[in-house]
Amino acid sequence: MSESRHIALHVNGERREAETPVRQHLADFLRGTLGLTGTHLGCEHGVCGACTVLVDGRAVRACLMLAVQAAGRAVTTIEGLAAADGTLHPLQQAFCDHHGLQCGFCTPGILATLVEYLAENPDPGAEDLRIALSGNICRCTGYDSIVAAALAAARALRGEAA
Amino acid sequence: MKPARFAYHDPDHLAEALALLARLENARVLAGGQSLMPMLAMRVAMPDHLIDLNRIPGLDGIVVAEGSLRIGAMARQRRIEDSPAIRAACPLMTEALGLVGHIQTRNRGTIGGSLCHLDPSAELVTVAAALDATIEVASATGTRDIGIADFPLGLMTPSLAAEEMVVGLRIPLWPAGHGACFTEFARRHGDYAIVSAAALLLPDAQGRIARVSLTLGGVSAGPLRLAAAEAMLLGEAPSPALFRAAASCCAGIDAMEDPQAPAWYRRRLATVLVRRALEQAWARTEGVAA
Numbered sequence A: 001m002s003e004s005r006h007i008a009l010h011v012n013g014e015r016r017e018a019e020t021p022v023r024q025h026l027a028d029f030l031r032g033t034l035g036l037t038g039t040h041l042g043c044e045h046g047v048c049g050a051c052t053v054l055v056d057g058r059a060v061r062a063c064l065m066l067a068v069q070a071a072g073r074a075v076t077t078i079e080g081l082a083a084a085d086g087t088l089h090p091l092q093q094a095f096c097d098h099h100g101l102q103c104g105f106c107t108p109g110i111l112a113t114l115v116e117y118l119a120e121n122p123d124p125g126a127e128d129l130r131i132a133l134s135g136n137i138c139r140c141t142g143y144d145s146i147v148a149a150a151l152a153a154a155r156a157l158r159g160e161a162a
Numbered sequence B: 001m002k003p004a005r006f007a008y009h010d011p012d013h014l015a016e017a018l019a020l021l022a023r024l025e026n027a028r029v030l031a032g033g034q035s036l037m038p039m040l041a042m043r044v045a046m047p048d049h050l051i052d053l054n055r056i057p058g059l060d061g062i063v064v065a066e067g068s069l070r071i072g073a074m075a076r077q078r079r080i081e082d083s084p085a086i087r088a089a090c091p092l093m094t095e096a097l098g099l100v101g102h103i104q105t106r107n108r109g110t111i112g113g114s115l116c117h118l119d120p121s122a123e124l125v126t127v128a129a130a131l132d133a134t135i136e137v138a139s140a141t142g143t144r145d146i147g148i149a150d151f152p153l154g155l156m157t158p159s160l161a162a163e164e165m166v167v168g169l170r171i172p173l174w175p176a177g178h179g180a181c182f183t184e185f186a187r188r189h190g191d192y193a194i195v196s197a198a199a200l201l202l203p204d205a206q207g208r209i210a211r212v213s214l215t216l217g218g219v220s221a222g223p224l225r226l227a228a229a230e231a232m233l234l235g236e237a238p239s240p241a242l243f244r245a246a247a248s249c250c251a252g253i254d255a256m257e258d259p260q261a262p263a264w265y266r267r268r269l270a271t272v273l274v275r276r277a278l279e280q281a282w283a284r285t286e287g288v289a290a
């Protein structure tokens, strides 16, 4: 069986095709093969959450999935969050407004996690959010501003004034 | 790329996967990848062949029927956690799943992978032991059942032959009205527990304990059923003193020692967690006047 495969998938709504070594994980494929460097890699063994992307709408660690496993699936990365005209996603706007990031290394993964979580839990409490984000490590913020930003984003997504 | 080279196989039939497993040397099956991918990245695991089970249909069924629950090996942890039928019939499973890693790992991780990875602290292994689960195993030459008590061979080693894989598990359901509790102590939410405890209690018409199951995770290579404590509780009228006495059995268990925690600390955690699990499980029973 060959060591690499040609795969086709949808990334941020666009059909992409490329060759990938079978042992390459999805995060390296997105970054290295497709040039989408917004997906970050911290640990490459599943503990930090920096690499979180959405696969068919579900938040997953892109370092724990092989690129070949994403064939035929729809992947959303941080590059796919803002509207086509550049308007920030409500989560991105809330993170700007509430200082939800400092260095920003953890942010793409945190936003991917929250896209799925807030869709299923539109009105979470601060404690729920801390548990939902327990798989995303941030070395800068101390998390308080992340939780505040997430609460504001939830309000905005519910159509209330942030 | 961190993993060593491997040949990748993604069969779309179970029979094909089993044939590959029988034929190939040094092959490993890939389920959710939430434990195997890190092991590949760290080269703790270096299989020559990776057999991906994710494209095989029909391995992820969840069936709640007449007193029993069957879950296919490839059922994602998140799907089991979100299943209303399982929440109603087997609340111990739902509660434990909320503590298995994080949303992102549960979106990919499977129940079969968790059982086969067999971490001493894996919540689902402890739950399987607490519920007397039967593990369904298949190979190219046939199928067999393994009782959960005989499933762990040693530390992180299930009693599976190289050509065998797990295809599902069956759980006999406890009657309506039972109370269950899964509780654990971990450093951070989503970490593997240092110690976990699972309790199930069924009251009789007089409010005494008609049936009990007590299990510890994280204290030894496999889950530890607390037979002595169970015997102490059976037929008795529950009280804080009784639960405390039963939990004190944990002071004498042979707990393992590792860099995370010494044995005495595990015994102490076990004693507290078992008491809390019993109290909570009893509070959740129904059908008896409190």
Ligand SMILES: Cc1cc2nc3c(=O)[nH]c(=O)nc-3n(C[C@@H](O)[C@H](O)[C@H](O)COP(=O)(O)OP(=O)(O)OC[C@H]3O[C@@H](n4cnc5c(N)ncnc54)[C@H](O)[C@@H]3O)c2cc1C
Pocket: A045, A046, A047, A048, B028, B029, B030, B031, B032, B033, B034, B035, B036, B037, B073, B099, B100, B101, B102, B105, B106, B108, B109, B110, B111, B112, B113, B114, B116, B117, B119, B121, B122, B123, B124, B164, B165, B166, B167, B190, B191, B192, B193
């Ligand atoms: C950050 C993080 C936190 C975690 N926290 C916890 C936790 O708190 N509690 C916990 O229990 N787990 C935890 N895990 C591990 C859990 O997420 C995994 O899902 C689980 O251990 C393995 O399941 P999997 O489906 O991902 O299996 P894989 O990683 O694909 O496989 C694991 C092992 O089982 C074998 N295997 C898989 N399926 C089968 C099968 N059907 N038959 C035979 N062999 C099989 C594989 O060959 C491999 O050896 C955590 C993981 C991460 C990354």
Ligand code: FES
Pocket: A040, A041, A042, A043, A044, A045, A046, A047, A048, A049, A050, A051, A052, A061, A062, A063, A064
């Ligand atoms: S890089 Fe994937 S979890 Fe850390």
Ligand code: FES
Pocket: A100, A101, A102, A103, A104, A105, A106, A107, A137, A138, A139, A140, A141
């Ligand atoms: S903002 Fe720096 S790691 Fe989170």
